[in-house]
Amino acid sequence: MTTPAISVKGLIKRFGEAEVLHGIDLDIPQGQVTCLIGPSGSGKSTLLRCMAFLEEATDGLIFINGEPLGFAPGPQGKPVRLPAARIRAVRSQIGMVFQQFNLWPHMTALGNVSEALKTVHGVRKNEAEERAMIQLKKVGLAERAGHYPSQLSGGQQQRVAIARALALEPKIMLFDEPTSSLDPELTGEVLNVMRSLAADGMTMVVVSHEIGFAAAVCQQIAFLDHGKLLMTGTPQQIFGKPRHPRLDQFLDTYLDRGAAMLV
Amino acid sequence: MNFDTNLIVSIMPELARAFGVTLLTWGVGVIGAAILGFLVAVGRRYGSAWLGYPLWLCVEVIRGTPFLIQLFLLYYGGPFVGLSLEPIPAGLLGLTVYGAAYFSEIFRAGFEAVPPGHVEAAECVGLNRRQIVRRILIPEMTMLVLPASVNMAIILLKETAVLSIITVPELTLVISAIGSQQYAFVESLFLLALFYWGLVELSGRLGRYMEARLSKYRFATA
Numbered sequence: 001m002t003t004p005a006i007s008v009k010g011l012i013k014r015f016g017e018a019e020v021l022h023g024i025d026l027d028i029p030q031g032q033v034t035c036l037i038g039p040s041g042s043g044k045s046t047l048l049r050c051m052a053f054l055e056e057a058t059d060g061l062i063f064i065n066g067e068p069l070g071f072a073p074g075p076q077g078k079p080v081r082l083p084a085a086r087i088r089a090v091r092s093q094i095g096m097v098f099q100q101f102n103l104w105p106h107m108t109a110l111g112n113v114s115e116a117l118k119t120v121h122g123v124r125k126n127e128a129e130e131r132a133m134i135q136l137k138k139v140g141l142a143e144r145a146g147h148y149p150s151q152l153s154g155g156q157q158q159r160v161a162i163a164r165a166l167a168l169e170p171k172i173m174l175f176d177e178p179t180s181s182l183d184p185e186l187t188g189e190v191l192n193v194m195r196s197l198a199a200d201g202m203t204m205v206v207v208s209h210e211i212g213f214a215a216a217v218c219q220q221i222a223f224l225d226h227g228k229l230l231m232t233g234t235p236q237q238i239f240g241k242p243r244h245p246r247l248d249q250f251l252d253t254y255l256d257r258g259a260a261m262l263v
Numbered sequence: 264m265n266f267d268t269n270l271i272v273s274i275m276p277e278l279a280r281a282f283g284v285t286l287l288t289w290g291v292g293v294i295g296a297a298i299l300g301f302l303v304a305v306g307r308r309y310g311s312a313w314l315g316y317p318l319w320l321c322v323e324v325i326r327g328t329p330f331l332i333q334l335f336l337l338y339y340g341g342p343f344v345g346l347s348l349e350p351i352p353a354g355l356l357g358l359t360v361y362g363a364a365y366f367s368e369i370f371r372a373g374f375e376a377v378p379p380g381h382v383e384a385a386e387c388v389g390l391n392r393r394q395i396v397r398r399i400l401i402p403e404m405t406m407l408v409l410p411a412s413v414n415m416a417i418i419l420l421k422e423t424a425v426l427s428i429i430t431v432p433e434l435t436l437v438i439s440a441i442g443s444q445q446y447a448f449v450e451s452l453f454l455l456a457l458f459y460w461g462l463v464e465l466s467g468r469l470g471r472y473m474e475a476r477l478s479k480y481r482f483a484t485a
Contacts, residue, residue: 054383088389096387102380106402106480116388119398148479161384168388 003066005030005172005203006051011060013046020046022227023060028172028220033204035214038224039250044207047224048176051205052096053087064090065171095165099177101157103149109136109160110145113167121168135163139193155186159193166197173197175206211254215239223247274441281437282458288351288423288433289462292358293416299359300366307367308374318367325364331425333357338429354426354433362419369411373404378482406477413470417463424459434458 006028013021020043028034036044049055051062053070061079062069069090071079082090103112113132117123123131136142139159149157158178165173175194179187191213198204198217208214214221215235222232225246231238238247303322307315325333334357341348348356377400385395427436434455442451 052387054386084391088391091387092389094387096384098380098384100378100380102378102384104381104384104399104403105482106406115398116390119394120389120391150479150481164384164388 002030004028004063005065006205007063007066008047008051009061009063011047011050011062012058013043013050013055014058019058020227021050024229026222026229026232028203028205031201031203032219033198033206033217034220034222035218036205036207036222036224037209037211037214037250038230041226042224043227044224045176048174048205048207052094052174053091054096064093092168093171095168095170095173097158097161097165097173097175097178099180101149101154101161101181103157103161103164105149108146108148109141109152109163112149112160113164116164116168132163132167135166136160138166138196139163140189153186154182155189158182158186158190162190162193162197172203172205175204175208177207177209179208179210211251223250225250277437277441278434278454281432281434284351284431285420285423285433285458288354288358288426288431289416289420291355292362292423293419295355295359296362296415296419297366297412299363300368301370303363303367304370304374307371322364322367325361326368330357330361330422331428333361334425334429350426350429350431353429354423354431357429358419358422358426361422362415365415365418366412369408369415370404372411373408374400376407377403402480406480409474409477410470413466413473416470417466420462420466421459 004027006026008024008026008028011021011024012019024043024047026047036047038044046055050057051069053062056070057079059079061071061073067090068082070082070087072082074080103109104115107115110129110132113135114123114125114128117128117131118125133142133145136145139162141156141159141163144152144156144160147156149160152160162173162178178194179190182190187210191210194204194206194213195217206214206218218235220232221235221238223230223238223244223246230246231244239251243251303318307318310318334354337346337357338348338350338353341353381399381403382395385399390398423433424435426433427439430436438451438455442448445451
């Protein structure tokens with residue numbers, strides 16, 4: 001068996017008194033798309049942010065391609081924090097896409113995508129911009145390279161944000177509700193980019209409310225509720241009958257919304 | 264009494280010098296205050312509590328007392344603690360410190376207004392803390408604080424008039440002296456108001472021009 005792209009072991013996350021993740025164990029297989037679904041407050045975004053080391057786990061460990069992220073197993077079983085340079089090195093295998101896009105407003109699309117190549121990796125400006133253009137072409141925005149974020153639609157901004165993450169050639173892409181701030185039409189263009197990434201064999205973890213996308217594109221679905229992983233499996237296993245009662249209840253809200261659109 | 268235009272022409276050279284002093288104290292004061300204010304804001308944001316608390320106290324005291332009194336204390340009280348300054352250096356120091364307290368608050372708010380997600384995005388692509396401050400926080404903050412900074416610069420311009428009380432030979436001192444020598448208060452004060460208003464109008468326009476230039480960098484919405 002190959003090493004999982006991401007391996008989450010016994011992950012506990014507390015914010016002050018409140019425990020939002022109660023010991024999560026989850027493997028993300030190489031080259032597959034995993035969707036994290038669940039109601040608001042179930043902890044799915046927190047879990048994803050822990051995988052990007054944007055949140056530090058209270059306890060438990062995360063391995064990226066077998067290497068510990070942030071904390072390594074310590075002598076008494078207590079995780080020990082790794083040095084910052086080591087954390088950056090492991091983290092560089094991960095690309096992150098946010099709900100709010102988080103493009104830097106003072107840089108053009110091209111500037112956003114080439115920034116880390118120039119500043120972090122010391123790539124010369126010309127070469128960095130050439131490499132950035134390749135990524136912008138991939139998301140279909142080569143002709144918008146000179147535009148600032150304020151001059152782009154939400155869908156275009158999110159595609160630039162995807163290109164920005166891809167420019168560093170990550171092995172894994174994480175998506176935190178990438179289409180939740182977009183209207184249905186713009187959602188489609190972002191999902192298309194994600195589909196073609198998946199088709200290229202990119203390992204992806206997606207937190208999404210797009211149940212249709214989850215069913216169609218993901219090989220693995222993980223259903224979270226109240227900080228616990230209730231079930232993982234293929235879309236057939238998760239959505240097929242018989243269903244977990246909590247999942248049934250969760251999916252009902254989607255049916256309601258779908259029905260509302262027909263009225 | 265009639266409005267005497269000949270008088271205005273005859274005092275022009277003197278006025279030009281005074282105008283120069285006003286411009287100098289204003290320009291140096293604003294730049295010094297902005298730089299010092301930026302350092303204070305960075306110190307309070309990234310420094311330890313040992314640095315942060317005294318800085319906070321200084322800012323609070325300076326913002327909580329009238330500039331006139333600060334200037335009196337600096338110029339007339341300074342010699343008692345071994346700080347004897349000529350009027351212009353004293354005025355520059357006073358204006359810089361006074362302005363810095365306000366600028367530091369403007370910059371502090373500016374840092375806080377940069378969305379945390381923009382910093383997270385930078386962390387995710389591997390920028391270290393120094394690179395994030397230099398490449399992301401400072402440019403974004405600069406856009407956010409521009410209107411408040413122009414406003415502060417205008418306030419400081421008008422505060423240069425207060426420097427007359429410690430005998431800095433700037434516009435207000437010179438023009439009111441001429442006014443009392445010649446018994447021409449209306450002409451002199453009219454001229455004085457015109458000078459300040461013209462400068463304020465000019466800097467306001469410059470500020471709006473810069474804002475327009477920077478508008479394409481404004482925060483994007485979905």
